Amino acid sequence: MYIDSPIQSIGRISPAYQKRLLKLGIKNLRDIFFHFPRRYDDFSNIVPIAQLCLNETATIQGRIAEIKNIKTWRKRIYITEAFVQDSTGTIRAVWFNQPFLADTLKEDSLVSLSGKVSLDDDLYFSNPAYEKLTTNYKLQTTNQLRHTGRLVPVYPETAGLSSRYLRYLIQIFSPNISQIKDWLPPEIKKSQRLLDIDVALRQIHFPASTKAIQQARRRLAFDELFLIQLFTLKQKLNWQKESSLKISFNEPLIKDFVASLPFKLTDAQRRSAWEILQDLAKTRPMNRLLEGDVGSGKTVVAAIAALEAAQSDLQVALMAPTEILAQQHFKTITNLLAGQNITIGLLTGSEAVVIDNTNPLSPSLREGNPPPLGGVGGDFKKLKKLNLLESISSGQIKILIGTHALIQEKVSFDKLALVILDEQHRFGVEQRAALQKLVVNMEDGSKTSIPHLLSMTATPIPRSLALTIYGDLDISILDEMPVGRQKIITEIIAPQNRQRTYEFIRQEIKQGQQVFVICPRIEIANNHELATNDTDIREIRGSFVDISDVKAVKEEYKKLSQKIFPDLKIGMLHGKMKPKEKDQIMRNFKDGQTDILVSTSVVEVGIDIPNATVMMIEGAERFGLAQLHQFRGRVGRGAHQSHCFLFTESSSAKTSQRLKAMISAKNGFELAEKDLAIRGPGEFFGTRQSGLPDLSMASLADIDLIKQVRLEAIKLLQKDPALKNYPLLGQELKKFQKTIHLE
Ligand code: ADP
Ligand code: MG
Numbered sequence: 001m002y003i004d005s006p007i008q009s010i011g012r013i014s015p016a017y018q019k020r021l022l023k024l025g026i027k028n029l030r031d032i033f034f035h036f037p038r039r040y041d042d043f044s045n046i047v048p049i050a051q052l053c054l055n056e057t058a059t060i061q062g063r064i065a066e067i068k069n070i071k072t073w074r075k076r077i078y079i080t081e082a083f084v085q086d087s088t089g090t091i092r093a094v095w096f097n098q099p100f101l102a103d104t105l106k107e108d109s110l111v112s113l114s115g116k117v118s119l120d121d122d123l124y125f126s127n128p129a130y131e132k133l134t135t136n137y138k139l140q141t142t143n144q145l146r147h148t149g150r151l152v153p154v155y156p157e158t159a160g161l162s163s164r165y166l167r168y169l170i171q172i173f174s175p176n177i178s179q180i181k182d183w184l185p186p187e188i189k190k191s192q193r194l195l196d197i198d199v200a201l202r203q204i205h206f207p208a209s210t211k212a213i214q215q216a217r218r219r220l221a222f223d224e225l226f227l228i229q230l231f232t233l234k235q236k237l238n239w240q241k242e243s244s245l246k247i248s249f250n251e252p253l254i255k256d257f258v259a260s261l262p263f264k265l266t267d268a269q270r271r272s273a274w275e276i277l278q279d280l281a282k283t284r285p286m287n288r289l290l291e292g293d294v295g296s297g298k299t300v301v302a303a304i305a306a307l308e309a310a311q312s313d314l315q316v317a318l319m320a321p322t323e324i325l326a327q328q329h330f331k332t333i334t335n336l337l338a339g340q341n342i343t344i345g346l347l348t349g350s351e352a353v354v355i356d357n358t359n360p361l362s363p364s365l366r367e368g369n370p371p372p373l374g375g376v377g378g379d380f381k382k383l384k385k386l387n388l389l390e391s392i393s394s395g396q397i398k399i400l401i402g403t404h405a406l407i408q409e410k411v412s413f414d415k416l417a418l419v420i421l422d423e424q425h426r427f428g429v430e431q432r433a434a435l436q437k438l439v440v441n442m443e444d445g446s447k448t449s450i451p452h453l454l455s456m457t458a459t460p461i462p463r464s465l466a467l468t469i470y471g472d473l474d475i476s477i478l479d480e481m482p483v484g485r486q487k488i489i490t491e492i493i494a495p496q497n498r499q500r501t502y503e504f505i506r507q508e509i510k511q512g513q514q515v516f517v518i519c520p521r522i523e524i525a526n527n528h529e530l531a532t533n534d535t536d537i538r539e540i541r542g543s544f545v546d547i548s549d550v551k552a553v554k555e556e557y558k559k560l561s562q563k564i565f566p567d568l569k570i571g572m573l574h575g576k577m578k579p580k581e582k583d584q585i586m587r588n589f590k591d592g593q594t595d596i597l598v599s600t601s602v603v604e605v606g607i608d609i610p611n612a613t614v615m616m617i618e619g620a621e622r623f624g625l626a627q628l629h630q631f632r633g634r635v636g637r638g639a640h641q642s643h644c645f646l647f648t649e650s651s652s653a654k655t656s657q658r659l660k661a662m663i664s665a666k667n668g669f670e671l672a673e674k675d676l677a678i679r680g681p682g683e684f685f686g687t688r689q690s691g692l693p694d695l696s697m698a699s700l701a702d703i704d705l706i707k708q709v710r711l712e713a714i715k716l717l718q719k720d721p722a723l724k725n726y727p728l729l730g731q732e733l734k735k736f737q738k739t740i741h742l743e
Contacts, residue, residue: 003030003179012172020161029176032169033201036220036696037153040213043114043129044150050088052117059114059149061133062086064107069099084111093125105130114148146171151207170205177201183728184223188712195219221698222709225468227736229713230729232471237721239287239472242450245417247280247309257307260339261300263482269297272476273304276454279474280308280418286452289424289470292478293668294458294633295485299329301478302420303336305454310342310398314417317451318401321423323348323583324590328608329422330401337399345388347402347409350580352388354381354397385409416451424455458633459626460668462676464700467710479667488636490644490663492620492656501645502564505614509568509595513613513640517560517598518631520622521552522574551618551647557598565596573599601627603634610638620646621655625671625678628662677701 001010006028007018026032046059067082078099083090093113095101105111115128131147146152146167155163182189182197189196195203195215203216254277258265265273272290279286292298306316318333320326330346334355337344346353383391391397395414400406455473466475493501505515557572571594573585582602589597590609597603601623615635620628628646636642646659658678665671700706716726723730 001029001173001176003176004028007032013169017161017165020158023158024156024161029173030180032166032173033177033180033205034696035155035166036204037155039154040207041114041129041152041154042210043148043152046149048088049084049086049091052091052123054117054119054123057114057116059112060084060086060091061112061149062110064105064109064111065090067102067105067107069102084113091124092122093128093130095127101130105132110134112145112148114152146206151210151213153205153207167205174202174205181728183726183732184226185716185726185729188226188716192222192708192712194222197223217697218705221695221702221705224695224698225706225709226713227733228468229471229710230717230733231737232469233710233713233717234721234733236287236472237717240284242285243283244285244452245314245415245449246283247312247314247417247452249277249281250308250311253311254304254308257304257340261336265300266297266478266480266482268292268478268480269301272478273301275474275476276301276305277308280305280452283449285450286454287473288454289461289473289475290454290456290478291461291475292456292458293460293481294630295481295637296458296478297482298422298456298458298478299332300336302422302454302456303333305418306333306399306420307337307340307342309418310337311340312417313395313398314415315392315395315397315413316399316418316420317406317411317413317416318399318420318422319406320401320403323350323403323579324586324607325422326401326403333399333401342398343391343396344399344401345392345397347385347388347400347405347411349403349405349408352383352385354383354388354391356381417449419451419453421453421455424457458630458668460672462669462673462700464703464706465676467703467706468700471710479669486636486639486641488615488632488642488644490632490646492646492648492659492663495647495649498647501616501647504643505596505616506565506568508614508643509565511640512611514589514592514594514609514611515596515614515616516603516612516631516634517556517596518603518615518617519551519553519556519598519600520619522576522600523552523554553598553600556618560596560598568595570594570596570598573597573602575600575602601631603631607634608637609634613638613640613642614645615643616645616647618647619649620659621648621650621652625658625661625665625675626668628659629665629668629671632662 007013007021007026008015010018010029013021021032024035026035042057043059045057046061049060049062052058052060062084063086065083065085067080070079070081071077072079078097080095080098080101082093082101082105084093110133111130112133113125113128113130115125117123118126129147129152131145147164153163153167155166157163157166177198180197180201184194184197188194194200195218197219200216200219203212204220207213207216254273272292276286276288276290279288290298290301302318306318309316318329320329326346326348330344330353334344334357338357341357343354343356345355388397389409389411392400393412393414400411400413461470461475466473509515553572553574557570561568561570571585571589573582577585585594585597586603586607588594589612590607592611612635615631617623617628617631623631632644635644644662646662648655648659650656658674661671661674665674698705716723720726723733
């Protein structure tokens, strides 16, 4: 038997069990050992029967004096009743619906029973864990026990596959553990005082003590984090091997621009812009994440970077996840840079537009050709795509703003020096990979440089995550809001106050405001298959158990438009609609043609609707805190006081505690830390988005361990960047990279 033998080739596992193991993702023998316990039952307290106490969890060992099956009066359930004896006394044990036990645990056999002691007329065990002992059980050490009398592992299970069976498998195959090669460099094991892999694996499944569990966990968690660190650090090194065009810092230009703004930059904006400008002035490619709450003013920071590049006669591409957002950026950036003699283009799936600021009094404007995007000077032209593409490749367009069209269309730049990616978390792993390819395409063979990369996100990333999955990025943080921002009043609404809230909403709309209603689902489905393929539902999957009463967009839309607000204009938006349709609906709302927009979480992305003042969220407990925070950021953008109402049908203490954080937390970072702690990284981002493989042992809350691991990884790569002297580790890293790209 080899460690990599597929389980189908293992004769001792029946085909039925092979199927169930596959369901748990266990494909070969090795996987069995890497299927880690979820928790442990502590059955290590072995006592004489006479000393058992009520409610104590204990193990007794003795002889079966009597065992029989009893059918209950309803004749539906079997009760198996046994009396077990040791030299100090007798105790009764009962099991439900396991009549085979009367054959397994025959009279006179020696058994070990573990469980909690209950009281009926007398003390007894209800459904205790059991196992048979060999004849001379007094000599049997705990090490030979499997299900009782020790720390007993409890595993993630599936239908028809119990922890009891998994324990059996792991124990009979445990000699094979020694075939597993330890790929962690010995010097790291030594300096970090880590167990050898075989010891760690044996201890994680059949631990000698709680201390042994901790040590085993630390070793296995170290392994998981170490691969992630090596991966991200190597990416960083690879990125830094390339070179980018140097964009020199033009102090007067930037000073003048900042002075011309209608507001004063926050210190955080100044600091971040400074960090970015310093990066740009180097030939080492920048790979920086600009992180800041909704409304913290990331766009103007991006504009500063774009300005510097464009005025150095270089090009900039800014990519946003939706058309409407790309248009919004186009409008904002052209406004901000109106006096700057820069030609700016917009390319989306449906349009190609250019504003030529180099000739502000151009004929097209004088001919009364107003720019439909509003208020922008310069020579505005709708172009044929082909012509736009030409202006890009000729270098005339200095800043190109757009959607995925920037990757999809055959765009070729003249001197692309900077790529800015907005709402970075909205791009999946594949899209981010495509962006990297775009970067390569744009090199165009003749040029040897890649663009500097600036990503922006409103999802606050907790430090531990930043150090792991974003370990290859440098980070700038906007942790300060522009002055004068109103505080959004957040309330948790109990079901009985729903009506009152509707009345409030009606008042707001009467005063000309607009309202968002967010629901966790698109429609009420009658199976547990979630009715979508897009990002909205993914985020809530973790907590999805009973979907019967979860609010759905279609139903809410019907209810609001027919029953509650028949006189108002109500729109509906969800991820199953075509992008064009979605854009149209968003635009109607933006233009004030609808009063209420009922939507799934697709509305999350950074759209600016100053007139919206109420964010009402149904089934709030179904969303992560970071996501709720994002929703809330959709309102409070105008002068009017805004409100966020969190509706929940759940009365659990955990839910209310979690939602209360929405009221108490000072900023998105605090919420994100909480979210990560509660939901884990997969649910925090959606695993597919993060590209993060499942961590079974490592906790992202363990920032100390993460730092240790990172230090060791840096040390190792400095010493041996190609891992030449560590072939086993190199192999393991290759395997790991494959799992990441497959996500
Ligand atoms: P986000 O970080 O969510 O992308 P935006 O860049 O869209 O935020 O900025 C939100 C709003 O704040 C915009 O209307 C912008 O003009 C304004 N703004 C940005 N910086 C400041 C500042 N320092 N002071 C006042 N208003 C600002
Ligand atoms: Mg934004």
